[in-house]
Amino acid sequence: AQSVTQLGSHVSVSEGALVLLRCNYSSSVPPYLFWYVQYPNQGLQLLLKYTSAATLVKGINGFEAEFKKSETSFHLTKPSAHMSDAAEYFCAVSFYGGSQGNLIFGKGTKLSVKP
Amino acid sequence: GAGVSQSPSNKVTEKGKDVELRCDPISGHTALYWYRQSLGQGLEFLIYFQGNSAPDKSGLPSDRFSAERTGGSVSTLTIQRTQQEDSAVYLCASRRTSGGNTGELFFGEGSRLTVL
Numbered sequence: 001a002q003s004v005t006q007l008g009s010h011v012s013v014s015e016g017a018l019v020l021l022r023c024n025y026s027s028s029v030p031p032y033l034f035w036y037v038q039y040p041n042q043g044l045q046l047l048l049k050y051t052s053a054a055t056l057v058k059g060i061n062g063f064e065a066e067f068k069k070s071e072t073s074f075h076l077t078k079p080s081a082h083m084s085d086a087a088e089y090f091c092a093v094s095f096y097g098g099s100q101g102n103l104i105f106g107k108g109t110k111l112s113v114k115p
Numbered sequence: 116g117a118g119v120s121q122s123p124s125n126k127v128t129e130k131g132k133d134v135e136l137r138c139d140p141i142s143g144h145t146a147l148y149w150y151r152q153s154l155g156q157g158l159e160f161l162i163y164f165q166g167n168s169a170p171d172k173s174g175l176p177s178d179r180f181s182a183e184r185t186g187g188s189v190s191t192l193t194i195q196r197t198q199q200e201d202s203a204v205y206l207c208a209s210r211r212t213s214g215g216n217t218g219e220l221f222f223g224e225g226s227r228l229t230v231l
């Protein structure tokens with residue numbers, strides 16, 4: 001069965017510091033992987049996705065993630081945090097990109113950015 | 116429409132009452148999903164529609180929960196005899212299933228349900 005584990009429910013960084021949010025997945029078939037961001041009182045917005053093309057994926061707002069099959073990981077990084085990055089981040093895996101495409105989500109990591 | 120629209124954005128109800136939550140997906144999106152987001156629990160899958168059919172209802176937590184979709188568009192999630200544990204944000208998402216599908220879901224802003 002597919003599943004997603006996000007390490008750390010809360011991460012706090014200083015403005016300008018590296019952001020690293022961890023995600024590990026379990027999937028019996030090649031996965032599609034996603035990172036979504038949720039700002040307070042808003043829905044989820046796609047940051048980036050891996051769909052079996054390049055293993056290093058660049059997304060919006062300077063975020064990127066690298067698919068590492070050997071480590072079953074898809075960690076999200078950003079070189080320099082901004083105050084506006086404070087939000088909750090969700091990693092998700094898709095069963096398959098075909099007929100159903102249901103996403104299985106991790107429990108989320110809340111990112112705080114200190115001035 | 117331009118995005119996924121959900122209503123009401125906030126709903127406060129008394130225990131035992133029925134509630135209906137509405138989702139209007141992006142025009143042309145044939146797949147529609149309902150998720151429940153509870154504090155500290157992430158997103159819990161409830162039900163998936165392909166057109167008007169629901170091939171996967173596996174996430175509905177009890178028989179008090181039901182959903183329908185009509186005209187391949189608007190969906191309604193109904194919770195009967197609400198309980199306090201039903202308090203959560205209910206998120207709807209839609210997705211294309213043709214023309215270059217990559218599995219991305221587009222989410223609405225959610226309906227926050229509070230059961231007193």
